[in-house]
Amino acid sequence: MKLTATEIEIAEILEKDARLTNEDVAKMMDLSLEQTKEIIKKLEDQKVIVRYVTLVDWNKIDGHQGVTAMIDVKVTPKRDVGFQDVAQRIYRHSEVKSVYLMSGTYDLSVVVEGNSVNEVAHFVTQKLSTIDGVISTTTHFVLKKYKHDGTIYDADHSDKRIVVSP
Amino acid sequence: MAVKTNYLAKHVRALKPSGIRKFFDATAGMTGVISLGVGEPDFVTPWNVREAAILSLENGHTSYTANAGLPVLREEIAAYIENYFCVAYHPESEVIVTVGASEAIDLAMRAILDPGDEVLVVEPCFVSYAPLVTLAGGKPVIVQTSRENQFKVTAEELEAAITDRTRAIMICSPNNPTGSMLSKEEMERVASVAIKHDLVVISDEIYAELVYDELYTSFAALEGMRERTILISGFSKDLAMTGWRLGFVCAPKEIISGMLKIHQYAIMCASTMAQYAALEGLKTGRKDVNEMRRSYRERRNFIVRSLNEIGLTCPKPEGAFYTFPCIESTGMSSEEFATGLLQAEKVVVVPGTAFGEGGEGFVRCSYATSMAQLQEAMNRMKHYVATL
Numbered sequence: 001m002k003l004t005a006t007e008i009e010i011a012e013i014l015e016k017d018a019r020l021t022n023e024d025v026a027k028m029m030d031l032s033l034e035q036t037k038e039i040i041k042k043l044e045d046q047k048v049i050v051r052y053v054t055l056v057d058w059n060k061i062d063g064h065q066g067v068t069a070m071i072d073v074k075v076t077p078k079r080d081v082g083f084q085d086v087a088q089r090i091y092r093h094s095e096v097k098s099v100y101l102m103s104g105t106y107d108l109s110v111v112v113e114g115n116s117v118n119e120v121a122h123f124v125t126q127k128l129s130t131i132d133g134v135i136s137t138t139t140h141f142v143l144k145k146y147k148h149d150g151t152i153y154d155a156d157h158s159d160k161r162i163v164v165s166p
Numbered sequence: 167m168a169v170k171t172n173y174l175a176k177h178v179r180a181l182k183p184s185g186i187r188k189f190f191d192a193t194a195g196m197t198g199v200i201s202l203g204v205g206e207p208d209f210v211t212p213w214n215v216r217e218a219a220i221l222s223l224e225n226g227h228t229s230y231t232a233n234a235g236l237p238v239l240r241e242e243i244a245a246y247i248e249n250y251f252c253v254a255y256h257p258e259s260e261v262i263v264t265v266g267a268s269e270a271i272d273l274a275m276r277a278i279l280d281p282g283d284e285v286l287v288v289e290p291c292f293v294s295y296a297p298l299v300t301l302a303g304g305k306p307v308i309v310q311t312s313r314e315n316q317f318k319v320t321a322e323e324l325e326a327a328i329t330d331r332t333r334a335i336m337i338c339s340p341n342n343p344t345g346s347m348l349s350k351e352e353m354e355r356v357a358s359v360a361i362k363h364d365l366v367v368i369s370d371e372i373y374a375e376l377v378y379d380e381l382y383t384s385f386a387a388l389e390g391m392r393e394r395t396i397l398i399s400g401f402s403k404d405l406a407m408t409g410w411r412l413g414f415v416c417a418p419k420e421i422i423s424g425m426l427k428i429h430q431y432a433i434m435c436a437s438t439m440a441q442y443a444a445l446e447g448l449k450t451g452r453k454d455v456n457e458m459r460r461s462y463r464e465r466r467n468f469i470v471r472s473l474n475e476i477g478l479t480c481p482k483p484e485g486a487f488y489t490f491p492c493i494e495s496t497g498m499s500s501e502e503f504a505t506g507l508l509q510a511e512k513v514v515v516v517p518g519t520a521f522g523e524g525g526e527g528f529v530r531c532s533y534a535t536s537m538a539q540l541q542e543a544m545n546r547m548k549h550y551v552a553t554l
Contacts, residue, residue: 009464020537024468024537024541027472028465028467028537029467030467159201159535161204162204163189163193163199163201163514164189164190166184166186166293166520
């Protein structure tokens, strides 16, 4: 799929801040409101824009900190479908937040979220490792998130400039 | 023994303080202020550039550099100017690294002016040009540009101000405060005036990288202009390095040798760690500059449409990060508008008159501030204008 520079820029603008109104995006791109709506609709229809998300720092909320684990999974690929079939069996679980096929010493990188270490451990031992084709799992628990998807948690955004300058 | 009543020199006493100071003082103690009055990027210097400065300190680069600046930095500057603006300068004899573009402007005036020599200062413009001419013993001759022409100077306006004492034209394009940029044709007309009257053009090209719709042309790149152009630029605006105070000047050897004499006595050399930082910026900072440029362009588009919707007419400026909307529809003077806006809505804009009398009827709004702040500022300005 080929997109124009304008379409790409709109996708990038919304990727940074999905709450911008169509009017604001139109102004930023110097397009009419109609043109802008049309482009955004096209991006949505073509699933270029898949979903609008909000980054929440749950760590700030007592009782909602949760547990994130990144699990390296080794898999036996299957004839004709390769890794696709196993990946599918893994990502259908709602605990699984992402699944990536990796280069290197293991095959799938799986991100799992749960309410407690026990809950994640239960998922890994009972669900993940028992999937046909999964050879081994190595589970790494996330201790602290400093930066996520390009955003630094608790970054200092205060304006340090003098209020008026020539 | 009794002290003299005033130790200050007469010409310093006569110097007017910058009109911007007043607005700075007025905001003291206020909270919730949104400032569109800032003449510098809202970005922090890119990390790789900051890290280069840290590394230079770790490596103990804490001594002076050559007067004209680190040789390797001058080479990089010359290569950059040649690549991007198609003018070749010899790094050893035609480039000086200065303490901001501001120092370069001062050096230029002091190097070329004899007492009483005149410099055409195209207004509205940055606040320092005319005072620096005065401090160098020269006489600033203000050339007012017209709003109909988006404050772009014409050959006729320049011709009308030329006398037999005129030595130079001081010009800045893209311009602070208007954001407007001369097209190549418009520049050629200015150049022909300079050539006809054998004048130097002191070209403040600090916003050369912040141009949004068309290609930038340097004055020095025009035919017959390299030998009479003092090209001044720096790292403050494109690499968001204002606080580092680092600029540079490129000019023919004779002019540079004169400027270098003043620079070596007055300054010695620009800050060493800042020079190492700038070197990294030139080598690896293009991606950052491109990203910042795009962000400014989006914000420019946003603020121009918003101001026009509010009823403050404003053409789309080609460069820098300023808009210069007309506020005459409100029936107020620039200063009344800016003061009222600050008191009523806590939004800072700078009255056009801070940049010369010709700025009356206009205010400078900088869009080097976050989109969220800009949105809020536009809402407040809309409310202010609606309640007048």
